[in-house]
Amino acid sequence: MSDVVLPQATTHLRVDPGLFVRDAEDGQGATLDLVVQAMHCAGCLRRVERNVGELPGIQSVRANLSTKRVVVRWDPEKLKPAQIVDKLSSIGFEAVPFNPRLLGALDEREGKSLLRALGVAGFAAANVMLLSVAVWWGLISDMEPETRALFYWISALIALPAIAYSARPFYRSAYNALRKRQMNMDVPISLAITLATGMSIVQTIVNARHVYFDASITLLFFLLIGRYLDVQARNRACSAAQNLLGLRAMAATLVEADGSHRSVPVESLEPGMIVAIAAGQRIPADGVVSIGVSDIDTSLVTGESVPEPVKVGAKVFAGTLNISGPLTVTVTARDENSLLSEIVRLMETAEQGRSAYIRVADRAARIYAPSVHVLAAVTVALWLFLDAGIVTAVANAIAVLIVTCPCALGLAVPVVQVVATGRLLRLGVLVKAADGLERLAEVDTIVFDKTGTLTLGQLQLANASSVAPADIALGAALARESRHPLSRALVEHAASMSLPVLTEPREEPGQGLEGRLGAQVIRLGNRDWVGAGDVTLDAHAGSELWLRRGDDAPVCFRFTDILRPDAVATVNALKSRGFAVELLSGDREPAVRAAADILGLPNWRAAARPDAKIARLKELADQGRKVLMVGDGLNDAPALRAAHVSASPASAADISQTAADFIFQGAKLGPLIEAIDVARKSRRLVFENFGLAIAYNCIAVPLAMAGFVTPLVAAIAMSTSSITVTLNSLRLNRRDEKAARL
Numbered sequence: 033m034s035d036v037v038l039p040q041a042t043t044h045l046r047v048d049p050g051l052f053v054r055d056a057e058d059g060q061g062a063t064l065d066l067v068v069q070a071m072h073c074a075g076c077l078r079r080v081e082r083n084v085g086e087l088p089g090i091q092s093v094r095a096n097l098s099t100k101r102v103v104v105r106w107d108p109e110k111l112k113p114a115q116i117v118d119k120l121s122s123i124g125f126e127a128v129p130f131n132p133r134l135l136g137a138l139d140e141r142e143g144k145s146l147l148r149a150l151g152v153a154g155f156a157a158a159n160v161m162l163l164s165v166a167v168w169w170g171l172i173s174d175m176e177p178e179t180r181a182l183f184y185w186i187s188a189l190i191a192l193p194a195i196a197y198s199a200r201p202f203y204r205s206a207y208n209a210l211r212k213r214q215m216n217m218d219v220p221i222s223l224a225i226t227l228a229t230g231m232s233i234v235q236t237i238v239n240a241r242h243v244y245f246d247a248s249i250t251l252l253f254f255l256l257i258g259r260y261l262d263v264q265a266r267n268r269a270c271s272a273a274q275n276l277l278g279l280r281a282m283a284a285t286l287v288e289a290d291g292s293h294r295s296v297p298v299e300s301l302e303p304g305m306i307v308a309i310a311a312g313q314r315i316p317a318d319g320v321v322s323i324g325v326s327d328i329d330t331s332l333v334t335g336e337s338v339p340e341p342v343k344v345g346a347k348v349f350a351g352t353l354n355i356s357g358p359l360t361v362t363v364t365a366r367d368e369n370s371l372l373s374e375i376v377r378l379m380e381t382a383e384q385g386r387s388a389y390i391r392v393a394d395r396a397a398r399i400y401a402p403s404v405h406v407l408a409a410v411t412v413a414l415w416l417f418l419d420a421g422i423v424t425a426v427a428n429a430i431a432v433l434i435v436t437c438p439c440a441l442g443l444a445v446p447v448v449q450v451v452a453t454g455r456l457l458r459l460g461v462l463v464k465a466a467d468g469l470e471r472l473a474e475v476d477t478i479v480f481d482k483t484g485t486l487t488l489g490q491l492q493l494a495n496a497s498s499v500a501p502a503d504i505a506l507g508a509a510l511a512r513e514s515r516h517p518l519s520r521a522l523v524e525h526a527a528s529m530s531l532p533v534l535t536e537p538r539e540e541p542g543q544g545l546e547g548r549l550g551a552q553v554i555r556l557g558n559r560d561w562v563g564a565g566d567v568t569l570d571a572h573a574g575s576e577l578w579l580r581r582g583d584d585a586p587v588c589f590r591f592t593d594i595l596r597p598d599a600v601a602t603v604n605a606l607k608s609r610g611f612a613v614e615l616l617s618g619d620r621e622p623a624v625r626a627a628a629d630i631l632g633l634p635n636w637r638a639a640a641r642p643d644a645k646i647a648r649l650k651e652l653a654d655q656g657r658k659v660l661m662v663g664d665g666l667n668d669a670p671a672l673r674a675a676h677v678s679a680s681p682a683s684a685a686d687i688s689q690t691a692a693d694f695i696f697q698g699a700k701l702g703p704l705i706e707a708i709d710v711a712r713k714s715r716r717l718v719f720e721n722f723g724l725a726i727a728y729n730c731i732a733v734p735l736a737m738a739g740f741v742t743p744l745v746a747a748i749a750m751s752t753s754s755i756t757v758t759l760n761s762l763r764l765n766r767r768d769e770k771a772a773r774l
Contacts, residue, residue: 061091062108066127068120069142070208071100076125083123087111102127124208146260149198153253156194157246160187164246177239184236184243191245192229198252199225220404224433225252231426242742247434280351280372284316285309287360298350298367305363309354311541315361318370321346323360325542327516329353339516341542341558355515357541408432411737424739431736435746436729448721448761452714455765460697461707462682468693470718471677472711474658478606478704479649479671481663482617482627485681486603487593488699489664491521494574494592503587505529507579510545510556513537518577519545519556521591544578552582562586574623593623595630602701603631609705612657616640616648616671645671662704663692679704710764717764721757728753 071077080102081093089110094103104116120127163183167175199222206222225248232243286296287306298316301307307316311326327339330352339355342348348361351372367373408429415425453463463469480486496504508526511519534547534554544557555562555578562578564586574592596602606613615636617624624638637648649671652659661668661675672678672691680692696703732749735741741749 061105062113063103063105064113064116064129066102066104066117066120066129068095068100068102068125068127070125070205071095079123080120080125084116084119087116087119124211143260146201146256149201150253150256150260152194153198153249153256156190156198157249157253160191160246160249163187163190180241181236181239184232184239184245187243187245188233188236191232191249194249195225195229195252198249198256201256202252220408220433220436221251223405223408224248224430227426227430227433231423231430234423244430247746251434280367281314281316301363301367303364303366307361307363309359309361311354311357313354315348315350315352315354317350317361317363317367318365319348319361319363321348321359322362324358325540326357326359327355327542329355343542356539404433404436407436407733407737414737415739420739427742428736428739431741431746432733435732435736435741435749448714448717448764451761451764452710456694456703456707456710459703459706459710460700461703462695462697463693464695465677465693468677469711469714471658471693472660472708473715475611475660475677475708477612477614477652477657478660478662479614479616479652479675480603481661481668482615482619482624483593484664485662486599486615486627486631486701487595489593491517491575491591491593493522493525493589495588495590496525499587499589501529503579503581504589505531506549506554506581507556507577507587507589509534510537510547510554510579511577513547514539514545518575518589518591522577522589549581554582555580564588595627596699596701598700598702600631602705603633605702605705607632614648616645642668642670646674649674660704660708679707713764717761721760724756724760725753728756 068080071080077095080095084090084093084102084104087106089107091105091107092103093105095101102120106116117127163186167180167183169175202218202222202225205218209219228244228248232245232248235243281298283295284298284301285293285308286301287293287308293308301317306322307319309315315328321342321344323344325341325343328342328348330340330349342359347364348354348359349372350367350370411429411432412425415428416422448469452469456463465471483489493499493504504522504526508523508529509531511522512531514520532549534549537545537547539545540557540561544555544561546556547554557578559565559567559576559578562580564578564580567586567588569588574590577589577591578586579589580586603613613633613635615624615628615631615633617627617636617638618640619638621638624636628634628636637644640648645668649659649661653676658676661671661678662680663672663678664680668680669691672680672693677694678692679694679696682695682697694704694707696707728749732741732746732753736746
């Protein structure tokens with residue numbers, strides 16, 4: 033079995049891909065994640081999936097164009113992992129086992145390489161264009177042939193090294209495709225650059241009136257801009273799972289049989305081992321509390337801001353944060369089987385599923401590349417048949433290759449996205465995903481999380497009017513000794529009050545606080561801590577905090593998370609437009625039911641963990657629904673990835689913002705409706721742009737084949753088509769201004 037050689041810019045190690053194989057989730061077969069850097073278009077993706085899928089024992093192959101990842105599932109008894117890597121290599125795609133740190137290094141290396149090429153091409157294009165302008169003016173003002181020849185040779189000295197260096201990404205891609213008898217969009221681009229450069233050299237040698245170094249290097253410059261921006265977008269797409277992995281503890285404090293402690297990597301933890309976790313540390317592995325009482329920040333699992341008290345026998349999960357007291361935990365699952373790892377896998381699976389979304393431009397590329405070459409070959413043959421000479425035949429063929437450059441086709445989507453993104457930015461909506469607008473335009477179902485999404489995620493004292501101000505001040509005096517969210521909410525409510533001074537304050541992890549006011553013992557915490565277990569109150573959907581002064585009757589503080597100011601209006605507006613709206617929350621049933629009743633949502637689910645949210649979204653997708661998922665918690669990240677399109681408030685956890693396609697700012701939900709409207713208008717403009725690009729080619733190509741278009745005019749026409757597409761895209765802003773006047 034052969035090893036995989038990792039890129040030299042990253043490491044010099046040889047890695048056995050078998051070390052990265054994991055069992056399939058259902059136990060049937062094995063799974064291997066690979067990174068394939070050379071995938072640049074839909075044709076590359078199809079070749080990877082088709083060729084690997086032909087190997088014996090392959091059960092499934094999923095390639096992701098944006099993240100350059102390939103997930104292969106196969107029968108290990110019929111196939112070795114190295115054979116999969118070798119197959120990819122044989123069709124021109126070098127692959128390495130997936131590793132978040134390695135992937136980041138590869139993308140960083142590619143980005144820097146493209147940026148260097150872009151800088152060289154831009155410098156050369158600017159200088160060659162200056163010389164070309166002088167020559168063009170000289171053709172009118174009778175420039176001496178010797179002076180023109182000097183300018184051409186200077187242009188050659190600038191352009192040739194720049195083209196040789198900067199065109200390497202396209203030449204490598206075209207070479208790999210041709211070597212395997214395949215076509216992609218880089219082949220005609222490489223051919224046009226090569227022919228234009230070669231013709232320019234010949235024309236310079238014979239001191240002809242026209243050379244085309246400017247067209248070659250300028251075209252290359254703009255193509256590199258697009259390729260560099262693509263790499264940057266992929267870096268953002270990959271960061272969600274990588275950031276989530278950053279929540280994992282790197283080491284654990286293992287408790288030996290003799291009671292001694294030693295630090296070990298979390299990967300070495302096995303079920304049955306005992307670990308010690310200090311306050312402020314993250315839980316290193318899934319397990320059960322064996323010693324201690326504390327509060328755990330479980331927002332990773334539930335998405336809720338209120339910490340969960342834990343004691344002996346309670347389950348804890350890797351990645352959650354131990355807030356208030358030391359714990360001793362018995363490990364119940366290995367690192368790769370932890371809940372955190374499961375959430376990461378859910379995100380990766382959802383992200384891989386997006387490879388099924390094929391953009392219109394990529395579908396058009398199936399016809400574009402072979403058609404361009406056929407037309408160029410026909411042009412050469414036609415003019416040779418007419419005895420026009422090889423120079424005229426090749427010049428006309430170059431014109432065909434340049435005039436049919438896919439710049440207008442490639443700009444049809446991104447220019448609309450830029451205009452739409454600017455409009456949404458003015459509305460307080462940030463667009464993160466390159467294809468988010470396309471997917472948002474298809475939405476027919478909206479699923480909301482509750483806490484921090486439909487609500488503001490800010491706890492407020494709900495029963496202040498029924499509690500004596502003195503009790504509020506006393507509770508706040510003790511609460512300011514704690515960082516618990518309920519305590520902070522009580523202190524914030526009493527900010528303008530004069531608080532008594534308590535002595536001997538202490539916090540009992542997982543229970544509450546205790547202090548003294550003179551001779552009286554003051555307790556603030558849960559029902560059992562203050563001895564209010566036999567007190568019966570009306571049902572309440574929010575959270576509770578109890579206060580007891582000595583032997584006096586306990587006092588209950590009730591907290592609620594208020595809805596966003598326009599939550600009801602937004603939900604009603606969405607329903608009136610025909611959207612199906614659901615509430616899917618990890619919060620307790622009473623709180624979710626209360627919010628659903630206020631919002632008028634009959635379809636709601638409570639206590640939904642990440643896998644349950646994924647299952648519901650899959651159920652809706654199987655029904656043919658296009659779902660917009662709106663959530664803010666860490667537990668929402670897999671659902672945000674799995675949904676057709678997703679959005680998060682600006683107040684969301686960082687990982688949720690990274691996983692979401694859109695981020696809306698401010699306290700209102702209304703911008704989501706505006707975003708849907710803009711997305712639908714953008715889709716119409718995209719198809720109009722495709723129509724303009726097609727019409728342009730239908731007119732320009734016959735003229736180029738007929739010899740009415742020189743390579744220089746072809747370059748101008750190509751630029752004109754791009755400008756036309758851009759101007760059409762700007763109509764989205766003009767519509768916005770017209771609507772504002774109305």
